[in-house]
Amino acid sequence: MNFELTEERQMLQDTLRRFLKDRYTTEVRNKILDSDVGMSADIWNELAELGVIGALFTEDQGGFGGMGFDIAVVFEELGRAGVVEPFLDGALLCGRILAHAGQADKVEAIIGGTLQLALAHGEPTSRYDLNYVQTTAKGNVINGRKAVVMNAEAVDTLIVSARTSGGAADEDGITLFAVDKDAKGLMIQGYALLSGGRAAEVTLDNVEGTMIGEEGKGFALLETAYAAATVAQCAETLGAMHTATNLTKEYLMTRKQFGRPIGTFQALAHRMADLLIEMEQATSAVTRAAGFLEEDARTRDMNIHAAKNLMGRAGRLVSEEAIQMHGGIAMTQEYELAHIAKRITMADHRFGDTDHHLEKFIALSAA
Amino acid sequence: MDLNYTDEELAFRDEVRAFFEEKLKPELAEKVRLGTGLSKEDMEGWHATLNAQGWLVPNWTKEFGGAEWNAVQRHIFDEESARYDAPRTVPFGFSMLAPVLHKFGSKEQNDYWLPRMLNGDDWWCQGYSEPGAGSDLASLKTKAVREGDHYIVNGQKTWTTLGQHANMIFCLVRTDSTVKNQEGISFLLIDMDTPGVEVRPIILLDGTHEVNEVWFTDVKVPVANLVGEENKGWTYAKYLLTHERTNIAGVGYSQAGIATVKRIAKAEMAGGKPLMQNPLFAARVAQVEVDLMAMATTNLRIISKAAEGAAPGVEASMLKVKGTIIRQEINDLARRAVGVYAMPFASEMVEGTNEPLPDPHDAGPLAAHYFNNRKLSIFGGSNEIQRGIIAKVTMGG
Numbered sequence: 001m002n003f004e005l006t007e008e009r010q011m012l013q014d015t016l017r018r019f020l021k022d023r024y025t026t027e028v029r030n031k032i033l034d035s036d037v038g039m040s041a042d043i044w045n046e047l048a049e050l051g052v053i054g055a056l057f058t059e060d061q062g063g064f065g066g067m068g069f070d071i072a073v074v075f076e077e078l079g080r081a082g083v084v085e086p087f088l089d090g091a092l093l094c095g096r097i098l099a100h101a102g103q104a105d106k107v108e109a110i111i112g113g114t115l116q117l118a119l120a121h122g123e124p125t126s127r128y129d130l131n132y133v134q135t136t137a138k139g140n141v142i143n144g145r146k147a148v149v150m151n152a153e154a155v156d157t158l159i160v161s162a163r164t165s166g167g168a169a170d171e172d173g174i175t176l177f178a179v180d181k182d183a184k185g186l187m188i189q190g191y192a193l194l195s196g197g198r199a200a201e202v203t204l205d206n207v208e209g210t211m212i213g214e215e216g217k218g219f220a221l222l223e224t225a226y227a228a229a230t231v232a233q234c235a236e237t238l239g240a241m242h243t244a245t246n247l248t249k250e251y252l253m254t255r256k257q258f259g260r261p262i263g264t265f266q267a268l269a270h271r272m273a274d275l276l277i278e279m280e281q282a283t284s285a286v287t288r289a290a291g292f293l294e295e296d297a298r299t300r301d302m303n304i305h306a307a308k309n310l311m312g313r314a315g316r317l318v319s320e321e322a323i324q325m326h327g328g329i330a331m332t333q334e335y336e337l338a339h340i341a342k343r344i345t346m347a348d349h350r351f352g353d354t355d356h357h358l359e360k361f362i363a364l365s366a367a
Numbered sequence: 368m369d370l371n372y373t374d375e376e377l378a379f380r381d382e383v384r385a386f387f388e389e390k391l392k393p394e395l396a397e398k399v400r401l402g403t404g405l406s407k408e409d410m411e412g413w414h415a416t417l418n419a420q421g422w423l424v425p426n427w428t429k430e431f432g433g434a435e436w437n438a439v440q441r442h443i444f445d446e447e448s449a450r451y452d453a454p455r456t457v458p459f460g461f462s463m464l465a466p467v468l469h470k471f472g473s474k475e476q477n478d479y480w481l482p483r484m485l486n487g488d489d490w491w492c493q494g495y496s497e498p499g500a501g502s503d504l505a506s507l508k509t510k511a512v513r514e515g516d517h518y519i520v521n522g523q524k525t526w527t528t529l530g531q532h533a534n535m536i537f538c539l540v541r542t543d544s545t546v547k548n549q550e551g552i553s554f555l556l557i558d559m560d561t562p563g564v565e566v567r568p569i570i571l572l573d574g575t576h577e578v579n580e581v582w583f584t585d586v587k588v589p590v591a592n593l594v595g596e597e598n599k600g601w602t603y604a605k606y607l608l609t610h611e612r613t614n615i616a617g618v619g620y621s622q623a624g625i626a627t628v629k630r631i632a633k634a635e636m637a638g639g640k641p642l643m644q645n646p647l648f649a650a651r652v653a654q655v656e657v658d659l660m661a662m663a664t665t666n667l668r669i670i671s672k673a674a675e676g677a678a679p680g681v682e683a684s685m686l687k688v689k690g691t692i693i694r695q696e697i698n699d700l701a702r703r704a705v706g707v708y709a710m711p712f713a714s715e716m717v718e719g720t721n722e723p724l725p726d727p728h729d730a731g732p733l734a735a736h737y738f739n740n741r742k743l744s745i746f747g748g749s750n751e752i753q754r755g756i757i758a759k760v761t762m763g764g
Contacts, residue, residue, distance in 0.1 A: 124708075127637045127642070127706045129638055147707055148707040148708065191712065192712040193711060194712040194738075195710070199711065258502075258503045258506075262502075324741070324750075327749065328525075328742075328745055330572075330741075331571050331742055332570065333571060333572050334570070339572075341572070341738070345702075345738075346709070348703075349710050349734075350707075359647065
């Protein structure tokens with residue numbers, strides 16, 4: 001066993017941490033949050049140049065990483081800095097789908113930072129179930145509604161899932177399509193998100209698309225891409241939790257009430273200790289999920305479900321306790337922790353929440 | 368023992384219900400239900416409606432236009448307010464300052480300020496916390512120096528709730544720096560239109576503007592605006608903090624919150640079935656409901672004691688801690704229930720422009736409320752301070 005990062009990953013981590021510390025300050029991010037587009041194209045390009053996207057893909061695909069640990073290193077750093085640019089959806093999630101569907105030219109464009117995509121998969125009644133698709137396609141003509149589609153307004157092309165056969169909850173019969181943003185019958189209603197960035201409701205009224213991969217076999221593409229995306233989400237949350245605990249530690253040591261640093265009150269000191277214990281748990285859960293991403297599906301999924309469940313619980317504890325131990329200051333928008341706490345909490349609403357993954361874990365563990 | 372309301376209490380409840388049904392406008396109730404934020408006019412309008420009924424200030428004596436309700440009546444009113452989604456009155460004048468004036472203020476102060484409060488002539492806010500004086504409130508530094516018929520006030524208050532609407536602020540100020548912290552504090556009423564007063568907004572993490580910083584630079588305050596005696600302000604402040612004790616547990620809010628969670632969870636689908644039928648989620652809801660049922664009775668037990676005239680002791684601190692834990696847990700359930708629709712930022716909703724959200728359950732800005740209500744365990748004496756009080760009172764030291 002070896003828990004050290006490889007030299008390359010260590011370098012990537014150092015580079016990203018330095019860059020984001022200098023360039024992605026609270027002030028810079030708050031400006032991005034206030035902007036109409038909710039992201040910075042400059043930041044996207046600069047991070048792409050530093051290899052943030054390339055690290056998410058294998059050499060065969062045109063990248064220089066692509067393993068679970070590469071994903072974890074990248075997203076932990078993005079999480080520490082509370083980055084709102086949609087690398088997870090626009091690059092990793094959509095890129096994985098296209099890579100596995102054999103669309104090498106598109107993947108190259110993603111790695112180069114010139115192509116961003118949005119995945120329109122979840123629906124208003126699908127909650128966190130990956131298999132639940134009611135949007136339909138006859139031939140290549142799609143009808144339906146997609147819920148909270150990340151980054152939909154900013155991209156040229158959407159990947160849309162639709163049912164070409166089977167019942168609403170069947171894994172078989174889901175087909176993926178590339179849909180041009182200007183396609184006739186496509187309606188995109190955008191809004192800002194609580195934790196930064198933008199999403200949209202997407203309505204498809206007889207919209208023409210181009211099939212991606214094989215007809216009816218979209219689930220397998222979604223499943224592997226979601227596995228990687230869930231690892232990324234867990235790593236991002238871990239990074240954000242590091243920032244939350246670091247800010248809290250610092251605050252407890254410097255904020256004075258009753259003539260002494262409040263961290264010297266045992267009531268708070270013990271709670272800080274509990275957070276640090278949970279941070280170790282979270283680190284291990286993410287390490288496992290990342291390390292087993294390339295294993296067989298059962299091992300992979302057990303560890304991903306375990307990690308997402310644990311991150312949901314530990315994340316809630318860390319964000320709530322960090323706010324509570326800070327007091328009022330953490331409730332203000334301009335304080336770094338406010339954004340970080342929102343990132344941590346909202347992560348529980350992506351790729352399945354604590355309970356969803358507990359159920360999935362039970363199904364595998366009890367089998 | 369009898370766990371039911373008496374006939375008299377039931378009759379009172381019917382009267383309260385009839386009032387809400389007749390006088391509470393559906394548009395206003397809708398805003399409260401969705402949590403879309405009330406305008407100053409909304410709040411002042413509701414105050415006027417209550418005042419016309421004689422119910423604006425249930426805690427005041429009849430002499431000054433109060434209803435003189437006992438604690439159980441006030442509890443019934445709070446409970447029904449939550450059930451009908453009625454707005455809450457803004458407490459700073461009616462429930463916080465008025466009892467202090469009543470007990471420690473001069474006759475002139477009572478005769479002048481109390482009727483103005485009822486008429487809505489003044490909007491009061493509270494100047495207690497400072498950047499360096501939060502949990503350790505007595506370490507406050509805002510200074511008032513006597514010069515002839517005036518005090519000259521310099522310093523800064525913070526977390527001033529709805530200070531942007533206010534024209535008057537009651538403040539704790541330091542009038543003697545040579546004695547123990549608690550012994551050099553005075554209680555001053557300050558007109559916010561006086562030169563040198565500046566209100567700066569604080570935007571909270573859910574995008575709302577409900578609190579402010581209030582800065583004082585050489586602000587002249589007439590000595591007539593000193594309440595009680597100079598340097599006795601801490602006694603008055605403590606009285607204020609311990610006086611307003613009904614509704615500290617927020618039982619009505621929690622009951623309304625559970626109803627909202629269930630409504631959403633019956634509509635939200637998970638795995639082809641309503642979320643409410645999901646065993647993990649149902650267990651979460653049931654767990655909170657069990658706690659809430661017990662706390663509602665704890666609340667009533669304590670209230671009945673208070674109705675008999677007993678001073679609330681550590682029970683108030685206990686209710687604050689348990690009440691806020693339960694309310695926050697319900698906020699957490701609500702944001703869980705809506706799934707991916709917790710993510711849209713409902714700032715427009717919060718600010719009150721009625722922009723519809725994509726959420727199919729018409730649930731309003733639930734995740735924003737989850738974050739906003741993290742304040743419940745921080746303000747009004749944080750839960751850590753309350754636990755300290757409970758421990759100190761029961762174990763000494």
